[in-house]
Amino acid sequence: MDAPPPNRWLMLALGTAAQTSAFVFVYGLPYLIPELRSAEHLTLAQAGAVVATPTAGLLLALYAWGAATDRWGERIVLTTGLGLGTVALAATPAAHGLALLSLLFALAGAAGASVSAASGRVVLGWFPPEQRGLAMGLRQTSTPLSMLVAAVTMPPLAQAYGLRGALAFAAGLCGLMAVLVALCVVDPPRPPKSPAGGERPRSPYREARLWRIHGASALMVWPQFTVGAFGLVYLTDVCGWSAVTAGQFMAVGQAFAAVCRVGAGQWSDRVGSRLRPMRTLAVAVGALCLLLAAFAHVRWVAVPVLIVLCGLSASTNGLSFTSVAELAGPHWAGRTLAVQNTGQNLTASLCPPVVGALIAAAGYGPAFAVAGACALTAIGTLPPRSGRAGGGTTLPRPSARDAATAGGAPSAGSPAPGGPTGR
Template sequence: MGITDTKAGTGTAATAGGGSRRWLMLALGTAAQTSSFAFVYGLPYLIPVLRGSERLSLSQAGLLVACPTVGLLLALYAWGAAADRYGERVVLASGLGLATLALTAALLVHGLVLLGLMFALAGAAGASVSAASGRVVLGWFPPEQRGLAMGIRQTSTPLGMLVAAVSMPPLAAAYGLRGALLFVTLLSAVMTVLVALLVVDPPRPPRTAPGGARPASPYRGSRTLWRIHGASALMVWPQFTVGAFGLVFLTDVRHWSPVAAGQLMACGQALAACCRIGAGRWSDAVGSRLRPMRALAGAVGAASLLLAACAQWWPSAASVVLLVLLCGLSASTNGLSFTSVAELAGPRWAGRALGVQNIGQNLTASLAPPVVGALISASGYGTAFACAAVCGVAAIAVVPVRAVDGAA
């Protein structure tokens, strides 16, 4: 069995009470992350209007889309350390408030540089949600429910993309870039108020161990956490290849309208949310986070390879089906890796470990749009999807199933 209560430490909060409260905390954490990701990962749905209104090339639009994840990347560890020290509620409320201010400023500026700066600042502030909301959820749930709970919480990424896919293209068509940005600004403002009023930090064990010593770093003398970070970062590449350029593929290659393409991508993100919940429940049932993660990495590699073949040699409706399927599969492992990292790190290191986890994922997410955009421009969509397949296959070897499950 790969799931234990000794390392996670946060199960004490869940078993001490708070039956209905834990589900409220799960709902708030998921909603806060969804509102943040509607902006951070929803910008790809604005690539058509960015190319038009701001007169950007595809590579420049990809660079602008990457700016929020660059800001997120730079701030994640600091927010994680703050959550470990000061608690989740303060970090969530202050970060969301700062993100709202940065998005408000983005409504007033134009051009690649100024928009990129505001987007990066908003992403850096929104990193607080990635660092702290997972701690809230894990702190209120016992080990046998954490896979499901974290799977639900991690639906915030596809749900944020779904919200963006449904709202951003029609808002941009009707009101331009600023209309779409105003929508995510208001979402952030509402969640700032709700988090400040309703989030309750989970109870924590004493700050020192019984012998008086501080808990040792979970990274000391072991590569297990680093391998989980690496495998999850590899899985981000196919997720963001499809998430950032699926809509562009549908409009440029399949000749769909941006609104219709956005609606289909929303279906893909709905499937992604279901896959994350299903993967979390699967991990609770089998007593392992990493065995399902390895199996799903293989499925992503196979689906990406088939999509590459369709895009290169057999352009047909099959590529549309594979695109939606890959939206779901490529997002399915995220909650598994986050839950495993938090359980292995323990309550006094969970914020920082989740910060490191997020850094690896968001470094990949920030590199993927400009690199994949350049690949598509140079070699076509087949090459881009083939690279996604390579990452999925590589993740199979990196996931440390024996190191975690064999030691439990």
């Protein structure tokens, strides 16, 4: 007799918690720069280079973890990655010197890439198409959650217990989630690897559609990081706010971003499309960025627009991830999510130095205008409304059978990620 399907909401909670735990270290490391400099006698430039190593490791490992997920499944990859991250972080108390610390941090970042590649598949695999947008929107709140946890825990831990104490906390989180994932995560069902004719699943990258979604989502990262990275600086430099007040304002914006991600996912489920809401949101983000550029020195206009942009500029993230996974199919979803993560992280890494240089040379208005241009360019980059279904274009209406299984796994008739969702 077949085992009963797991509770899909538990799978969502585990996937979100795994992503949050893995990235507390990545987002928390910048808060440890003072302790890092003091403990290792580093210059500010050296400390900055060390802080960048986890992201470098993550980018280099993303595709490999995605391929491993497609081959061996989500639970094995999540458990292995979180376990390796725990080992790398637990080894830092015995490590001294710039080279060895950088290596361990890069290995921890590379291990954390496993969660980016696999946790989304767990969520998408256990939810039917009409609930995936909401589920992925909830899962994507892991980014603001990890930033929140890092900001609340890492500075006081470093002050009380030093650099190694803060890193031990991050290692403990990863270790705890590795155990929970190993015990509780169940890989979603997949169709056979070869169709009836015996042919291997066709690569989704043979068509331009998937590349266009990758490109559009990378373009949408630019306004998100322009606002996120320089919103506080804008409020202090132009509006004359204190850093504390500006930080509290931006924290409200991050909370709004989490709400917008969930709302956008639920909207996409309701209208039966991922790309239609993404287009509408890109129009709104582009228009608001241009409005902010035009009124950058008019505070009563700029400040409300800035906080709205904090939310809306982050709202399309879950839509694009859900769309590429659905288009790719269950045997390619891990790799496509890895490529999606790689493109977004590369854009996020490039944006701050370029925007900082632009602000220094021309001011905030042109910087916000470039962000608006990126959002509007994303509209034309997205695939056209016509064409092959799937990939987030159209979704089936929920059947009675699907509704009856809403508390557990998708019914046998519910397509897996990337299945024929609109045919």
